[in-house]
Amino acid sequence: MKTIPVFYTISDNYTPYAYVSIQSLIDHADPNKDYTITLLVQEISPEHKKSLEDMSTDNIHVNIFHISDDMVNRIHKGKENYLRAQFFTMSIFYRLFIPDLFPQYDKAVYLDADTIICDDIANLYDTEIGENMFASCPDLSIRYMPLLQKYIKECQGILPAEKYINNGVIVFNMKAFRDKHFVDKFYYLMDKYHFDNVDPDQAYMNEICEDKIYHLPKEWDAMPNESIPEIENPKI
Known part of the structure; x- marks a missing residue:
């Protein structure tokens, strides 16, 4: 039986949210299919590790x-890599390394913990x-944020800005990431250009893969947005 690989990237304090997300995945899983869920972390308490692993079923x-420090030590903890909320978290970058870290898979799903x-x-x-x-869903929120549209058009050169995706839900073509040496391109851009990103990991995926992104139906990433009606029958 083939396995369906699913990945999360978390910091220790995100364990409770990941637990809820994984439980919701379990509640909707097909008992006749096999799923492998892997959580990438740098540090996690023994109690949190056990609580997550104990969720396993048949x-x-x-x-x-565990992500090694060597893999991420080239990522700058500089202002340009802070999130819109004005804080830095290394865990947002882990997803960029998934295809290289798991060469046994040619395809996989990534999910944010929330x-x-x-x-x-x-x-x-x-x-x-x-x-x-x-594959990911377009970031619907940017259509109502003029400053973010300006950033996407002028800093990243993505036109139209509506092409810009949200990478909280991803279907990875893992083989394509490896074949295109995505991580090398990421390191190159990060070392060469230093400007304030609003979504650092997401910006690199949009930039490097711009014309090779499949747009999923919005139901697969129905993030609440006060500017648009609630998405009916969301899948995520």
């Missing part, structure tokens, strides 16, 4: 993977994305 396997899964995640995994490097 067909859902929850594992902890998600609620309302559908069998296997249906997302089975999405056919062709030769694209990954």
Whole structure:
């Protein structure tokens, strides 16, 4: 039986949110399918590690993977890599390394820890994305934020700005990321250009993969937005 690989990237204090998200995934999983859930962390308490691993069932396997300091020590903890909320968290960058860290998979799903899964995640995994490097939903919120639209157009050169995606939900073409040496390109851009990013990890994925992104239906990332009606029947 093939396994459906699902990844989360967290810091220790995000364990409770990841727990809720994984439980929602379990609640909607097909008992006749096999799922492997891997959480990438640098540090995690023994209690939190056990609480997550104990979620495993007969067909859902929850594992902890420790990110080495060497892998992320080139990422600058500078102002340009702070989130819009004006804080820095290394864990947002872990997702960029997933394809290289897990060469046994040619395809995988990534989920932010603050998600609620309302559908069998296997249906997302089975999405056919062709030769694209990954699939995600467009970031609907930017359509109502003129300053962010200006940033995307003038700093990143992504036109139209509506192409810009939110990478809280990703279907990775893992093989394409490895074949294109994505991590090398990421390090190159980060070392060469120093300007204030609003979503650092997301900005690099949009920039490097711009014309190789498959746009998922909005139901797969129904992030609440006060500027648009609530998305009916969200899948995530």
